[in-house]
Amino acid sequence: MKSGGHLSIWFFTGICLGVNGFLIFVTGIYETIHPPANKVVLFDLHANVWWGGILLVIGIIYSLKFSPARERKRMQIEGKS
């Protein structure tokens, strides 16, 4: 996408999901090891672990696929053609 120069909106999205996913995943692992006194409903499903993991994976994929380096390369190719 041209708009946004070398930084695509999908790159920002990847960074956002990746950082949030990482924080939630790590917190989930910590809570699994040290369960809190006041648990949320369905705590035993450990939603923060798997949901954080999913967000982290999606974030990494988007960040890499739309990284500034790749965008520059793609724009150069488009410019030549």
Place this chain on the structure above:
Amino acid sequence: MNPALLLFSSSTLVHLSPVDLVIIVFYFALVLSIGFYLKGQANTGEDFFMAGREMTAWVAGLAFLSANLGSLELMGWAGNSYKYGILAAHWYWIGAIPSMLFLALVMMPFYYVCKTHSVPGYLKLRFGPGAQAISSISFAFMTVLMSGINMYAMAVVMKVVLGWNMHVSIWVSALTVAAYVALGGLRSAIFNEVLQFFLIWAGALLIPILGLIEAGGWAGLQAKILHNLTDLNVANPGSYTHLWSTLGHFNANPMGINWAGIVFGLGAVIAMGYWTTDFLVVQRVLAAKDLRSAELAPIIGAAFKMMVPLIVILPGLLGLALLRDPSTGGLIRLVPANIAWSDAGQAQGLHGYDEVLPLMLARYCGPGLLGLGITALIAGFMSGMAGNVSAFTTVVIYDIYGALINKNASDEKKVKLGRWWTILGVVISIGTAYLAAGAPSIMDYVQSLFSFFIAPLFGTVILGMLWKRATPAGGWTGLLAGTLSSIGMYTWVKLDANAVRYVALSMDAQDQAQNMFRALWCCLICIIVTVVVSYLTTPKPESELKDVVYGLTPIPKTEHKTIFHSPLFWGGVVFVIFVILQIIFW
């Protein structure tokens, strides 16, 4: 007291952990960074107000939906689904999908070919400056009101969930939106809307997933709602989980509406008016890079719109089924906001309908997830605010300042004024946020606004596009008559409650039902006045109607390599899924 401590001085539903705060602060930092990054790419009017008209179908489509996915959607409609049951899903399905597809496949070519900057701009091309002035002034008025309501809704959730001071929430969110929209214009608003779209889903999707697990699936949820509402002696408890089967009579469902109000008032007028003529959403599609992208964008938006009930309607229904007082184990019954927020309501610990989503969030989300959920709500509020403010600025600069005050303003001056009006729009919105605080239910208030301005506007635009005999005098008199008649009916009911039987055809009609029928009547009045006045006045010559009227506008033909390349095909797919959903939840 330390000012920082004042922020946390009220009682709270949940307590944020440090990781939650990090997630929220990271979000604010990211949206501001995007604004600063895009500042250098908003130098011309086309850049600042139309995002350079270079957005892909996906970006324009997600922004199109996200601009609508504000706080009112997330909190207001979750509250409405608690109040009215699954009937609230009509606002996402028949109240959105057909009209979004109509915009994509019928109306978008006209908007796109005439290269207008706004919907009032189209009215100027079609009907002249009279219709443009009425439309732009009413739109500007409505957008700042909507923006204020968004801010108010955000402040409420911050107070209910976190105990944050409402004034601080309003000012912090408003200044953030003002900063990133004033810096990067529509492009910055669109970029942030796409980001907010993902955050909203990431933060809100867990509630229906975990809720359905707890309730025992859809069948378990239905059974629990029926059981709870029967215990509470609520009328028509079975109607809360059926979309159409209870719409035969006004008194057979919790909304007090019949099928005609939903199909004609909502589907044919309110929805068509909002999704095809409200410049807030149409502006995102006008920023598409070509006609095919502009046609595909609303179809992509419609596909995702069909799924929004998962994160909005389902949590409201789950609230009906599952919300219990942790200490007593008894059912929690949410009440109207004016009761919940009264001194007596607060003393009893009551919660309003609009609090159902934060309550469900607190039920399932621990540290980290809670921060993401709160961020999703904030993102929704900010995307709604930014959408309103960017559309407001464009209409003020092009359709009020540029058309009525200084017709020869330079492009550079428009951009400079655009930045200042963005800030001014936010300041006015802050004022309206305090106005909204007095409304009994957020969404009912907004629906009233839609029926005032959007419903008659649809009548004017659709006649203008499809009927070449419509004259400039017919256009603006019809629009004015429709708007005034809607305000008149609203005032009549406020002054005399018995007027509901005439306006909404039944004394059982609740606020939403009244809005639907009022919209239907005022749109019909607009159309009738436009037709009558048009026949009494002289039409424009056909040479002046080129590119703005059906039959006189050559639509560029796009060659589709395969059927999968065609917007018509994808529009058909979305429509079929829409029909299947109606049957499943009949």
